[in-house]
Amino acid sequence: xxxxxxxxxxxxxxxxxxxxxxxxxxxxxxDKLNWDESELTQFKEVMHKCIDKHLDTxxxxxxxxxxxxxxxxxxxxxxxxxxEDYQDYWQVYDIIGLCLKYLSSQNRQKEKAKESTxxxxxRMQKCT
Numbered sequence: 001x002x003x004x005x006x007x008x009x010x011x012x013x014x015x016x017x018x019x020x021x022x023x024x025x026x027x028x029x030x031d032k033l034n035w036d037e038s039e040l041t042q043f044k045e046v047m048h049k050c051i052d053k054h055l056d057t058x059x060x061x062x063x064x065x066x067x068x069x070x071x072x073x074x075x076x077x078x079x080x081x082x083x084e085d086y087q088d089y090w091q092v093y094d095i096i097g098l099c100l101k102y103l104s105s106q107n108r109q110k111e112k113a114k115e116s117t118x119x120x121x122x123r124m125q126k127c128t
Contacts, residue, residue: 029091029094029095029098032091033091043076043080043095044095046075046076046079046080047072047076047092047096048099050071050072050075050076051072051099051100051103054068054069054071054072054075055068055069055072055096055100056068057099057100057103057104057107058103058104058107059100059104060097060100060101060104061093061096061097061100061101064096064100069093069096072092072096073089073092073093076089076092077089077092
């Protein structure tokens with residue numbers, strides 16, 4: 001993505017810090033962005049829609065197609081021009097990581113529940 005060289009670089013995060021882990025060397029992304037609540041809520045809603053539209057929510061961030069990740073970043077930047085002022089779009093990638101971690105975990109739990117239910121039904125059929 002092309003950035004205007006005169007733009008201000010904002011919100012650098014620590015090299016080894018991780019979003020969603022404020023008690024373990026990471027940070028709270030809401031606090032780090034320091035946006036007003038309505039802006040933050042709107043940003044998260046847009047990010048969730050972009051993630052659902054372009055990414056495989058069964059997979060973690062590192063397993064995603066890089067072109068699909070770029071689409072999410074591009075779409076987010078179109079809707080939130082202020083994102084262009086942040087170094088390496090770190091907040092977009094951090095939200096993607098947090099969402100996919102949660103969604104892939106939820107999907108795995110659903111799959112396990114389905115498998116357990118199927119197994120239980122098969123056992124019950126064998127008993128009758």
